[in-house]
Amino acid sequence: MLPGVRDLRALLAPVCPVAASAEALLAVAGDKSGLTGRPSLVARPRTTAEVAAVIAAANEYGFVIVPRGAGTGRCGGAVAERGGVVLDLMGLDAILEIDRREAIVRAQHGVLLGALQSEVEAVGLWFPPDPASAADCAVGGAVATSAGGLRGAKYGTMKHYVLGLEVVLPTGAVVRTGARTRKCVTGYDLTSLMVGSEGTLGVVTEATLRLLPRPDCAGTLAAWFDDEDALARGVAAALDVPCVPGALEFVDRRALAAVAAHREDFEPRGAAGLVLVECDGAAAAVAHELATFRAALEGAGAAHVERATSAADRDRLWAARRGISPAVSARWPHRLSEDVCVPRTQFVRMIGDLHGIAAGHGLTALGFGHAGDGNVHASILMERGDAEERARAEAAVGDVFRRALELGGTLSAEHGIAITKRAYLPLELAAANRAAQLAIKHALDPRGVLNPGKIFP
Ligand SMILES: Cc1cc2nc3c(=O)[nH]c(=O)nc-3n(C[C@H](O)[C@H](O)[C@H](O)COP(=O)(O)OP(=O)(O)OC[C@H]3O[C@@H](n4cnc5c(N)ncnc54)[C@H](O)[C@@H]3O)c2cc1C
Numbered sequence: 023m024l025p026g027v028r029d030l031r032a033l034l035a036p037v038c039p040v041a042a043s044a045e046a047l048l049a050v051a052g053d054k055s056g057l058t059g060r061p062s063l064v065a066r067p068r069t070t071a072e073v074a075a076v077i078a079a080a081n082e083y084g085f086v087i088v089p090r091g092a093g094t095g096r097c098g099g100a101v102a103e104r105g106g107v108v109l110d111l112m113g114l115d116a117i118l119e120i121d122r123r124e125a126i127v128r129a130q131h132g133v134l135l136g137a138l139q140s141e142v143e144a145v146g147l148w149f150p151p152d153p154a155s156a157a158d159c160a161v162g163g164a165v166a167t168s169a170g171g172l173r174g175a176k177y178g179t180m181k182h183y184v185l186g187l188e189v190v191l192p193t194g195a196v197v198r199t200g201a202r203t204r205k206c207v208t209g210y211d212l213t214s215l216m217v218g219s220e221g222t223l224g225v226v227t228e229a230t231l232r233l234l235p236r237p238d239c240a241g242t243l244a245a246w247f248d249d250e251d252a253l254a255r256g257v258a259a260a261l262d263v264p265c266v267p268g269a270l271e272f273v274d275r276r277a278l279a280a281v282a283a284h285r286e287d288f289e290p291r292g293a294a295g296l297v298l299v300e301c302d303g304a305a306a307a308v309a310h311e312l313a314t315f316r317a318a319l320e321g322a323g324a325a326h327v328e329r330a331t332s333a334a335d336r337d338r339l340w341a342a343r344r345g346i347s348p349a350v351s352a353r354w355p356h357r358l359s360e361d362v363c364v365p366r367t368q369f370v371r372m373i374g375d376l377h378g379i380a381a382g383h384g385l386t387a388l389g390f391g392h393a394g395d396g397n398v399h400a401s402i403l404m405e406r407g408d409a410e411e412r413a414r415a416e417a418a419v420g421d422v423f424r425r426a427l428e429l430g431g432t433l434s435a436e437h438g439i440a441i442t443k444r445a446y447l448p449l450e451l452a453a454a455n456r457a458a459q460l461a462i463k464h465a466l467d468p469r470g471v472l473n474p475g476k477i478f479p
Contacts, residue, residue, distance in 0.1 A: 025083050027062045030107060033083060037075035039066045039113075050108040052101060053093045055442050059102035061088070068113045070188060070196055070227040076109060077225065078194030080471040087471055089221035091131065091163025094155045096359065097434075098441030099167070099220045099476055111162055114227055117141055125233040126185065126202060131162030131226055135169075138231075148236040150177035153436070154344040162226045168218035170436035172269045172300075172343070175394030177234075179436060181217045188228035189216055192467035202230055215462070220438045221473040223466050237302035240268065241312050242330040244339055245299070245319035246292025250275070252323030253295040254370045257393050259318040260297055261366050265311045269300040270394030274373065276403075277346050277390040284349035288342040292325045297393070298343060346390050347399075354388075356407025358415045359399065360422060360443075364431030366396040375425050376400050383418040385411075397435040398426075423449055439477045447479055 025033060027042055034040050041047075042063045052058040062085075067073045080087050086106030093100050102108050115132035120142060127142055127149065136157035139149050153159060153171035163169075165187070170179035186200030189212075200206055200213035216224050245260075247253035257272055273281075273296040282290050290296065297319060301311040316327050330336035350357065364372045373389045380387035380402055391399040400422055402415045423433055423446050433443055433450050447456065460478060464470075 025085055030063045030085060033079055034063065034065055034076055034107070037079065038072040039068070040064065041066065050090055050093065050100075050102075050110055053095045053098060055096050055098040055101065055440070057098040057101045057103070057441060059088070060105050061102040061108040062105050064108045064110050066110045066113050070114070070190065073109065073111070073114075073190045073225055073227055074194045074196050076107065077190055077192065077471065080107070081193060081469050084469065085471070086474055087225075088473055089162075089166070089225045091160035091166070092134070092158055094159045095163065095167060095440065096361070096437045097439060097443060099438055099473070100163075101441060103441060104475060109225065111225070111227070112160060114162075118228065120145060120147070122147065124202065125235070126230060127233055128228065128230045129161050130228050131160055133161045135159050135161055135164050142233055143236060146236055147233040149183070149231060149233055151180050151183060154347060161229055161231075165217055165226050165229050166219065166221050167438045168436065170392070170395075170397065172271065172340075172392065174392055174397065174436075175270060176266045176268050181214065183231045184213055184217050184229055185232050186230040187213055187216055187226050189224035189226055191224050192469070192472040196227075200230065204232065218438070220440055220476055222463060222476050223472070225472070237268075239305040239308045240300060240302040240336075241308045242336045242339055243299040243312050243315055243319070244291075244328050244330070245297040245324040246290065246326045247294045247296070247323070248292050248325040249323070250294050252325075253297070254374070255322035256297050256319050256324055257370050259322040260299060260315060261369065261393065263314050263318050265301070265314065267299050267311065267315065267394060268302040269298065269392070271298040271343055271391070272296075272369070272373070272393040273298070273343070273346065273390045274388060276386070276388040277350060280349040280353045280388075281342050281346055284352055285342055285345055287338055288345075291328075297324070298339060350388060350401060354401070354403045354405075356404035356411075357388075357401045358404075358419050359401045360419060361391075361397060361399055361435050361437045362422060362426035362431055362433060363395070363397045363435035364426050364429045366394070368429040368431065369393050369396050369398065372398050372400075372426060372429055372431070376422060379421045379425060380418050382421070383414040385414055385418055387418075392435075395435070396431065420446065441476060444477055444479045447477070
């Protein structure tokens with residue numbers, strides 16, 4: 023028989039700090055998917071040994087563990103839908119080492135990504151992966167979802183920066199994967215297997231991440247559009263420019279209006295949408311690249327193209343971009359938000375089709391995203407969020423996924439699958455592929471204790 027709450031507390035309290043008050047459980051019940059679970063207990067380890075002890079107990083007594091970072095995930099990965107113990111890892115929060123000459127940082131799970139970025143920048147280094155949630159999400163959560171963000175087109179995502187990990191396997195064994203070196207092909211690549219595994223294959227307690235030198239200079243261009251056709255031409259023209267920008271972002275009419283309503287420091291200069299371009303590198307190269315983008319965007323019919331003239335101006339534009347998600351959530355608390363990715367050449371088409379799909383279900387949609395890497399943040403908007411409207415929105419989401427796949431894309435660029443997208447997994451992964459992935463899961467987690475039910479329908 024599975025242990026009850028009292029037994030769980032008695033089992034775990036000697037090996038790890040735990041809490042079971044209504045307040046403590048509420049704090050870890052949900053994430054930013056809007057889903058909530060019913061955890062029986064929260065364990066708050068402060069060391070890898072405590073993590074290992076909790077997982078070993080789960081194997082011995084047969085209870086479920088849900089690893090949790092900062093709870094900013096959008097797909098329900100940290101939600102204890104089957105009850106069990108939430109493993110709140112935010113107490114492992116030290117930056118253990120910054121090695122300037124090797125350009126490496128070693129950090130525990132619970133360091134906030136934004137804090138890590140600031141610490142390494144203070145010594146002249148740079149950590150490029152930059153999810154809009156960087157200030158709030160944990161290094162371990164970003165590793166477990168292979169988070170991306172604004173700089174993906176040029177600099178890639180978390181998976182391109184993880185050199186090695188300390189991981190507690192689902193059996194409770196502690197292993198170190200990878201190496202401190204830039205290259206490593208010793209044995210199977212367990213590091214890559216863990217990155218993006220959404221807490222189903224192991225608990226990341228520490229990550230060794232590679233760093234880059236901070237670019238000498240960065241400049242931002244904002245291109246405002248007054249009509250949608252010109253906006254589409256603008257995105258296509260920017261994608262055709264033969265240089266890789268540090269960021270190339272797209273914001274549509276509704277997203278722009280939501281941010282303008284939400285932030286006093288943001289005043290749109292065009293109603294139909296915005297294309298934001300950032301170039302970085304040596305000052306002369308940045309000036310040349312921005313001039314090339316300006317010509318392309320003006321040629322496509324942008325109403326205003328302006329280069330941010332000061333660091334404050336630039337920060338204000340990027341803060342507004344980071345603020346889209348909260349602004350849209352404030353305006354449309356009932357929305358289904360997905361992060362499909364299509365080949366870059368299909369980005370404009372996907373955005374257009376998104377609106378057509380929503381209209382076909384009697385709904386409206388909103389789109390913004392990382393045009394530079396084809397990643398569309400697609401929201402199907404609901405006004406009431408009642409069961410009837412939600413059923414239509416869910417049907418629209420299914421069509422969005424099918425369309426992204428028809429265009430050669432994928433279900434998720436960076437948020438993961440977890441609960442919200444698992445029903446759609448068979449649309450993209452064939453049965454043999456799913457079976458191979460589940461075989462890995464069963465080999466590493468024979469008792470099914472770690473985040474069971476996530477990713478696979
Ligand atoms: C406003 C907003 C903007 C966002 N913008 C972006 C963006 O631009 N790009 C992007 O990629 N994402 C974005 N996200 C999504 C989210 O922030 C990222 O997925 C983030 O990396 C999750 O980190 P977390 O610490 O909050 O993880 P959680 O939400 O706590 O957990 C996420 C998943 O990782 C697992 N997990 C967490 N920690 C560990 C660990 N140590 N070991 C094993 N598994 C673990 C959990 O079980 C769960 O499955 C955004 C979210 C919000 C709310």
